[in-house]
Amino acid sequence: MAQLPPVVARMWGREPVPRRGPRPRLDLAAITAAAIEIADAEGLAGVSMSAVATRLGVAPMALYRYVGNKDDLLIVMADSAVPPPPDPGGLTWRDYLAAWTRANRDILLARPWLLSIQGDTPPAGPQRLRWLDRALQALGETPLDDGEKFNTVTALTGYALTSATLVHATGAGGREGEAGIAGAAEYGEILAEVLDPQAYPTLSAMMSSGLLGRSEDWVEDADFTFGLDLLLDGVEALIRRRTRRRHDRK
Amino acid sequence: MAQLPPVVARMWGREPVPRRGPRPRLDLAAITAAAIEIADAEGLAGVSMSAVATRLGVAPMALYRYVGNKDDLLIVMADSAVPPPPDPGGLTWRDYLAAWTRANRDILLARPWLLSIQGDTPPAGPQRLRWLDRALQALGETPLDDGEKFNTVTALTGYALTSATLVHATGAGGREGEAGIAGAAEYGEILAEVLDPQAYPTLSAMMSSGLLGRSEDWVEDADFTFGLDLLLDGVEALIRRRTRRRHDRK
DNA sequence: CAATAACTGTGTACGTCATACACTATAAGT
DNA sequence: ACTTATAGTGTATGACGTACACAGTTATTG
Incomplete structure (x- = not known):
C-alpha cells in the first residue's frame, strides 16, 4: 500500500487529531488562505514564509508544524485556490x-x-x-x-x-509590468520588428497583416x-x- | 514603436557590438548552455547564478553583463533548450x-x-x-x-x-523523488485510498476499476x-x- | 491530584542566494 | 601617450528557507 505524502494527507484531513498539548492557533486552511491572499495581491513572489506568518500574526517557524516546507504550501495553495466546478444542470x-x-x-x-x-x-x-x-x-x-x-x-x-x-x-x-512585454499589441510589434521573413515566412507574413494588432480579443x-x-x-x-x-x- | 526588452534583443543578437574594452570571455550562448547543462543534471533548483558562474570559471557577477537578472536567464534558457522543429517533408x-x-x-x-x-x-x-x-x-x-x-x-x-x-x-x-508522488501506479493507489465515492462518484469508480494501475502507458x-x-x-x-x-x- | 508525555509556537542561528556598488584590468579610439 | 568604454572581480547586504533547542500548554496516567 502506498503511503500518502504528508501534505496530501493533510489536504484531505487525514491527519491524526492531536490529543495533547496546547490548542493549535492555526490550521492548514488558515495558512493557505493567507498565502493565497498574498499571491493575489503581490504575485507568487510575495509569498514567503515570513510574509505568510506575519499576516497570521505568528512566527515564521510556526508554519512548519503544518507544512513540511514551502513547496508543500504551494501544492496546497494550487488546490484550494480553485473554486468548485460548475454544476451539470441537465446539460449535454x-x-x-x-x-x-x-x-x-x-x-x-x-x-x-x-x-x-x-x-x-x-x-x-x-x-x-x-x-x-x-x-x-x-x-x-x-x-x-x-x-x-x-x-x-x-x-x-x-x-x-x-x-x-x-x-x-x-x-x-490586465496586469503588466514584470519582465517586459506588456500587451498583445506591443508583443505583435516586437515580433514584427524582429522576424526575418526568410527564416519565418508564415509567421512574419501574419504579423505584417496585423494579426496580433487587434488581438485584445484573446x-x-x-x-x-x-x-x-x-x-x-x-x-x-x-x-x-x-x-x-x-x-x-x- | 515598441522597444525590445533587453534580453529579447540579446536573444536575437540585436545588441550593439562593443567597440572598446577587454575582449569578452563569455557570451549569452555560453552562459545559457552552462545553465541548461545544470538544469538537465540537477533540475531548475540547481540553477543558481553562482552555479552557472562556477561552471564557466567566472565570478557570479560576471553574468550580469549579459543578463539583467536571473529571470532573464530563465527566459533565454526556455528558448534555446528547444531544438529545431521537425521538417515538413511533403507531409499533409x-x-x-x-x-x-x-x-x-x-x-x-x-x-x-x-x-x-x-x-x-x-x-x-x-x-x-x-x-x-x-x-x-x-x-x-x-x-x-x-x-x-x-x-x-x-x-x-x-x-x-x-x-x-x-x-x-x-x-x-523516469525521475522521481522530489515532493512525494512517484509513479502512476502509486498515484492511482493514493487516489483510490482517499476518494470518497459519494463526493467523487465517477472518478472513484474509475480508480477501483484500475484505470491508473496499468497506466504506465501514459x-x-x-x-x-x-x-x-x-x-x-x-x-x-x-x-x-x-x-x-x-x-x-x- | 501530581507527574508525565505529547504537542504548539518562539528565538536564534546558519547557509544560500540574488544582486548593488566600487574597483581594477584591458583594449580601442584620439 | 592619453582618454574612455567595457569586462570581470571582490566585497557587502538583505532576504529567504529552514534546522534546532527551548518554553509554555494541555490531556492522560498513576
Whole structure:
C-alpha cells in the first residue's frame, strides 16, 4: 500500500487529531488562505514564509508544524485556490464541458500565479479532483471508455491552460509590468520588428497583416471558443464513430 | 514603436557590438548552455547564478553583463533548450502537426524543467517562434483564416504541455523523488485510498476499476495519440466545413 | 491530584542566494 | 601617450528557507 505524502494527507484531513498539548492557533486552511491572499495581491513572489506568518500574526517557524516546507504550501495553495466546478444542470456533455473548460480558464486568468504552479503538480487535492470528477461524469453517458474520457479531459485542461498562459503573457489579462512585454499589441510589434521573413515566412507574413494588432480579443470569447469547439468537434466525431459500430478501442 | 526588452534583443543578437574594452570571455550562448547543462543534471533548483558562474570559471557577477537578472536567464534558457522543429517533408498538414505535437511533448519530457518556465513565458525567442512558424506553415494550404490557424496551434501546444505534465507528474517519465508522488501506479493507489465515492462518484469508480494501475502507458504513444487525434479530427471537421461553403469566419 | 508525555509556537542561528556598488584590468579610439 | 568604454572581480547586504533547542500548554496516567 502506498503511503500518502504528508501534505496530501493533510489536504484531505487525514491527519491524526492531536490529543495533547496546547490548542493549535492555526490550521492548514488558515495558512493557505493567507498565502493565497498574498499571491493575489503581490504575485507568487510575495509569498514567503515570513510574509505568510506575519499576516497570521505568528512566527515564521510556526508554519512548519503544518507544512513540511514551502513547496508543500504551494501544492496546497494550487488546490484550494480553485473554486468548485460548475454544476451539470441537465446539460449535454458538450455544453457542460464547454462551460467547464471556460470556467477553468477563467480561474487561471483571475489567479495567474496558478500558472506557475499547476504546470508542475499532478491534481491530488480535493478541489482539482472534484473538477476532474465532474468532467468525467459529463462524459458518463457517452460510449467512450475510461481511458478515452480521461484523455479528453486532459486535452481540455491543456487548452484552458495554454489559452490562459497566452492571454496572461501578452498582458491582455490586465496586469503588466514584470519582465517586459506588456500587451498583445506591443508583443505583435516586437515580433514584427524582429522576424526575418526568410527564416519565418508564415509567421512574419501574419504579423505584417496585423494579426496580433487587434488581438485584445484573446480575452474575448471569440478566439477561445473557436479552439474549444475544435476539441469538442473531435470528441463528437469520436462519439459518433463509437456509436455507429460498437467495438473495442484499438 | 515598441522597444525590445533587453534580453529579447540579446536573444536575437540585436545588441550593439562593443567597440572598446577587454575582449569578452563569455557570451549569452555560453552562459545559457552552462545553465541548461545544470538544469538537465540537477533540475531548475540547481540553477543558481553562482552555479552557472562556477561552471564557466567566472565570478557570479560576471553574468550580469549579459543578463539583467536571473529571470532573464530563465527566459533565454526556455528558448534555446528547444531544438529545431521537425521538417515538413511533403507531409499533409495533419501528419505534420501530429509529428510536431509529439516532438513538442518529447522535448518537455526530456527536459521537465521546461514545464516550470514555459507555463509563464510567451514565445518570443528564435526557437519557439520557429516552431510556431512551421506549424502555421503546415496549415497554410488549408482554408482557415489566420486567427483560426493560430488557435489550432495553441490547442496543440496546450495538449503537448498537459500530457507532458501528466506523465512527468505521475513519475512515469523516469525521475522521481522530489515532493512525494512517484509513479502512476502509486498515484492511482493514493487516489483510490482517499476518494470518497459519494463526493467523487465517477472518478472513484474509475480508480477501483484500475484505470491508473496499468497506466504506465501514459508514456506510450497509445493514450497520447488518442487525444491528439481528437484535436486533429476537430481541425479536419472545420476544414471540411470551410471547404464546402466558403464564407467568412463568424 | 501530581507527574508525565505529547504537542504548539518562539528565538536564534546558519547557509544560500540574488544582486548593488566600487574597483581594477584591458583594449580601442584620439 | 592619453582618454574612455567595457569586462570581470571582490566585497557587502538583505532576504529567504529552514534546522534546532527551548518554553509554555494541555490531556492522560498513576
